[in-house]
Amino acid sequence: MPLLDSSKRRRARTRGTTPQAGPDAPVLYWMSRDQRIDDNWALLRACDVAEAHGAPVVIVCNVRATCLGAGARQCGFMLRGLRELERNAAARNVGFALTRGDDPATAIDAFAKKIGSKTIVCDFSPLRDELRWRKEFAALCDARSAHFEECDAHNVVPCWEASDKLEVGARTLRGRLAKRYPEFLREFPEMPTVSAAYRGPAIEEVKWDAVLAEALERGAAVPEVTWAVPGETAARAVLDDFVNNRMRLYEKRNDPSKPRALSGLSPWLHFGQISGQRCALEAKKAVGKASPPAYDAFFEELVVRRELSDNFCYYSPQYDRIEGQKYDWAKDTLREHAADKRPYVYTLEELERAKTHDDLWNASQRELRYGGKMHGFCRMYWAKKILEWTESPEQALEFAIYLNDTYSLDGRDPSGYVGCMWSIVGVHDQGWKEREIFGKIRYMTYESTKKKFSIPDYVARVNALVKAAKSGETSRVANPGLFAIDIAGAKKRKAEAMG
DNA sequence: ATCGGCTCGCGCAA
DNA sequence: TGCGCGAAGCCGAT
Numbered sequence: 001m002p003l004l005d006s007s008k009r010r011r012a013r014t015r016g017t018t019p020q021a022g023p024d025a026p027v028l029y030w031m032s033r034d035q036r037i038d039d040n041w042a043l044l045r046a047c048d049v050a051e052a053h054g055a056p057v058v059i060v061c062n063v064r065a066t067c068l069g070a071g072a073r074q075c076g077f078m079l080r081g082l083r084e085l086e087r088n089a090a091a092r093n094v095g096f097a098l099t100r101g102d103d104p105a106t107a108i109d110a111f112a113k114k115i116g117s118k119t120i121v122c123d124f125s126p127l128r129d130e131l132r133w134r135k136e137f138a139a140l141c142d143a144r145s146a147h148f149e150e151c152d153a154h155n156v157v158p159c160w161e162a163s164d165k166l167e168v169g170a171r172t173l174r175g176r177l178a179k180r181y182p183e184f185l186r187e188f189p190e191m192p193t194v195s196a197a198y199r200g201p202a203i204e205e206v207k208w209d210a211v212l213a214e215a216l217e218r219g220a221a222v223p224e225v226t227w228a229v230p231g232e233t234a235a236r237a238v239l240d241d242f243v244n245n246r247m248r249l250y251e252k253r254n255d256p257s258k259p260r261a262l263s264g265l266s267p268w269l270h271f272g273q274i275s276g277q278r279c280a281l282e283a284k285k286a287v288g289k290a291s292p293p294a295y296d297a298f299f300e301e302l303v304v305r306r307e308l309s310d311n312f313c314y315y316s317p318q319y320d321r322i323e324g325q326k327y328d329w330a331k332d333t334l335r336e337h338a339a340d341k342r343p344y345v346y347t348l349e350e351l352e353r354a355k356t357h358d359d360l361w362n363a364s365q366r367e368l369r370y371g372g373k374m375h376g377f378c379r380m381y382w383a384k385k386i387l388e389w390t391e392s393p394e395q396a397l398e399f400a401i402y403l404n405d406t407y408s409l410d411g412r413d414p415s416g417y418v419g420c421m422w423s424i425v426g427v428h429d430q431g432w433k434e435r436e437i438f439g440k441i442r443y444m445t446y447e448s449t450k451k452k453f454s455i456p457d458y459v460a461r462v463n464a465l466v467k468a469a470k471s472g473e474t475s476r477v478a479n480p481g482l483f484a485i486d487i488a489g490a491k492k493r494k495a496e497a498m499g
Numbered sequence: 500a501t502c503g504g505c506t507c508g509c510g511c512a513a
Numbered sequence: 514t515g516c517g518c519g520a521a522g523c524c525g526a527t
Contacts, residue, residue, distance in 0.1 A: 168507095168508060168509065169508090169509090169519080169520075170519090170520080171509085171518080171519055171520080172508095172509070172510085253521095254521070301521090305521090327507080327508080329506080329507065329508090330507095376521080377521075380521065380522095422521090428520085429507095429520065429521095430506055430507045430508075430519080430520065431505085431506040431507050432505060432506060432507090432520095432522070432523075433504085433505045433506075433523070433524080434505090434506085435523090440505095440506065440507085442520085442521090442522060442523085443522070443523065444521095444522065444523085445522090445523070447523095448522075448523065448524090
């Protein structure tokens with residue numbers, strides 16, 4: 001029986017009983033946030049338990065009929081990624097099923113009972129719906145004495161291990177994370193081929209074309225983008241291109257006219273099609289091809305700030321509301337300036353259609369709407385200006401989150417909520433010199449961005465992107481990052497690596 | 500171009 | 514209890 005090392009045990013939180021599995025009692029992995037086969041601690045845990053008991057492994061993913069109202073852009077990306085994942089699972093002798101319940105806990109429980117599974121592993125998310133479903137599912141497991149484990153496969157240091165409280169900012173979490181890197185920031189074990197094949201009741205075949213067609217039709221208002229190729233293989237190709245060819249540019253990351261300086265990995269990271277820990281490990285190996293400062297800056301954003309977002313959402317359940325800000329200075333200052341005269345007041349529709357007086361803001365919104373992604377620096381400026389140009393901080397937050405969740409491939413992510421809360425409500429920030437509307441919340445100006453980079457260059461890049469998106473071209477012009485994604489090459493390298 | 504003050508809470512020394 | 518530190522910026526003084 002393979003022994004679990006201590007870090008693997010702490011990645012999982014267990015409910016009560018000990019695992020029960022066998023040739024006719026598969027170990028079930030309820031996959032939601034981490035949609036990949038490689039470098040997935042939750043799947044590795046399921047495989048460990050299964051091997052110890054001679055049991056098969058089955059992955060189940062629940063897709064609700066409404067997809068939480070997500071557009072074709074996000075649903076298409078996810079479902080196409082899952083279609084690839086099903087094939088990769090089969091290659092490791094792992095089964096795959098899709099359930100379609102509006103109540104995930106009930107749907108997964110029914111599926112587990114159907115295949116005779118009494119040990120279920122799931123992954124972790126700090127978002128409220130995800131937490132509620134896992135809690136409901138845990139109660140269903142208790143009721144039938146099934147074993148349930150929750151494994152943080154998304155963070156380098158599991159969210160509940162990194163800190164047991166809401167952190168004030170990056171500087172307090174950074175040290176706590178660093179202390180745990182020797183334990184957690186290690187190479188992954190290879191994903192094994194599971195010995196026991198699933199031979200229980202037949203699992204319904206996924207009709208991918210039909211599932212995709214339905215999602216694309218329902219979400220047609222926000223069409224798919226062509227530049228981002230979904231799936232684990234494409235994700236790895238983007239990572240390899242970044243660390244080998246582009247990480248050396250990372251110190252230029254705050255210049256939106258130079259998109260190649262960014263990793264561009266956020267869509268794949270959001271759906272868990274690549275592991276953040278894998279990105280960190282590969283970046284470290286390639287530090288010589290870039291520079292220590294570039295690597296440090298990338299690591300800070302990839303690990304520290306991303307895991308800080310999980311910490312915030314997990315310990316601040318009102319993570320998408322003004323009340324989610326713990327500190328009074330920020331809430332008080334916004335209230336004190338609530339009646340200040342706004343220089344412009346735009347409706348949601350005017351914002352959505354990028355009809356403001358500001359060419360930098362409009363370009364940012366158009367990049368989001370037509371490209372499904374916004375440059376990191378622009379995200380800050382964009383959200384700060386929504387605070388400045390709407391009736392109230394509450395409305396600003398609502399509009400910013402709506403636009404991000406609707407149009408961004410990485411919408412509905414803790415990082416997105418925290419980004420909006422940082423910009424508008426001062427979360428993880430401190431007070432600054434008091435001024436109109438913003439009070440002590442950090443301010444950003446058009447004038448100073450003009451000194452930092454060429455706004456016309458950025459606007460021109462976005463115009464090209466929008467033109468390509470509207471004409472349905474799959475050209476590299478439509479690719480905000482101009483990534484040369486070498487899918488065939490990535491597949492070949494993977495095949496070679498697997499022998 | 501560069502620097503310091505702005506403002507705040509935490510962490511640590513005393 | 515008090516002081517140093519940071520934080521993806523701004524602004525005015527040098």
